[in-house]
Amino acid sequence: MRVLIVDDEPLARARLAALLGECEGVEVAGSVSDGEAALEAIGNLQPDVLLLDINMPGLTGTALAQRLAGRLVPQVVFCTAYENHAVQAFELGAVDYLLKPVRLDRLRDALLRARQRLAAAPREATSYLRGRLRGEQVRIALDEVICLLAEEKYVVVQHRGGQLLLEESLRQLEETYPDQLIRLHRNCLVPPQRLLGLKTLSDGRVLARLGGTQLTPEVSRRNLPGLRKLLRMT
Template sequence: MRILIADDEPLARARLAALLGECANAELVGSVGDGEAALAACAELKPDVLLLDIELPGHDGLGIARRLAALPAPPQVVFCTAYEAHALEAYELHAADYLLKPVRVERLREALKRAEALRGGAGAPRAYLAARMGGELKRVPLDEVIYLLADDKYVAVHHSGGVLLIEDSLKALEQAHPERYARLHRNCLVPVERLLGLKTLADGRIVARLAGTEAAPEVSRRNLPALRRLLRES
């Protein structure tokens, strides 16, 4: 694979170049230090993979990824950054991976393998939610999310592998994926494809039946009409 590095720190570029030397089938075709140079190098060199820092002079990494996504055959983007905070937006831009500095060679190999699979048409990039667990950044594919429950300043992501906490608000998630989620009440979103039906309990409360779990989140009266319409139309 032909790989381009874009990072404003010379030592970071040198470290990534050295790590690429330990990765099979990785050919370094260029190394640049700002956003304009990254865009120009992508146009000229046509790399298969771009190892991209978030904080760059000229254009930040997220802006570069957005511009590259409009190309007919963009490179797979692997973010290499010291900041966890942009992970959600990065995955919404269909980044192949998101590596935290200092980058370990094992993670770089994994990221390149994922980028190669995506580039080779092994599947469309999956969208993810980014969560922290034990000090590490974890990814939860959107199709594994069962429901989202707001709890104080965090949102609990109940998914097929357990529960993780993210710092994004329900409102931000709803705006980022307007067709994906249905709101049960002010503190709960569920993926539309998980919503099987509604059930009225003996005490008059209404709960949702969801695929993949026995949990039955409560439905507010305010959101009930919209959910009934959704179920009729689906």
């Protein structure tokens, strides 16, 4: 089970990493200091569990958990020095609420609950895109896809392992996978879980921040309201 540590205090991150080293079957996927960095790390590292502080500069732990609410992965375990956020934490679907200094036995209990929740949740069947790579027919799981870009006669799939060419149009793909792909622009589709945020430039253009890539595709005015609504809901 892969765990991402999110805390603005270096000593707290180091202590949690040391405690995780004493937990069987656990890997520290990464360690970041704020909520924005956590969003990017979630897209890149695909952790199973977050150990999440609450009071952090910028995007707070509860605000981050609100964005993640309703998702199976990652599960959230709050690690905080304050008792007064517990009710809100569990309303957001947190697995557990640990008070600092975190004890090893409580951490192990929380990780066990997270593991049980992950195991008990129904898994969706994996969907695949099929295309060509250097003349050969190959397939790529939609879970691996970062974005799809229309270029001349083909659609280029940017995925975690490289690129793939598809002969279907973006419209065909959008109609085939209505819940698994969202449109940013007439030339770009992305899986909704890859969308981390939106950035408005000085000239008024809006770019999308995507997990797992440095690409920042432009967002059309037509699709902007729906994408903003999606970010508020997730």
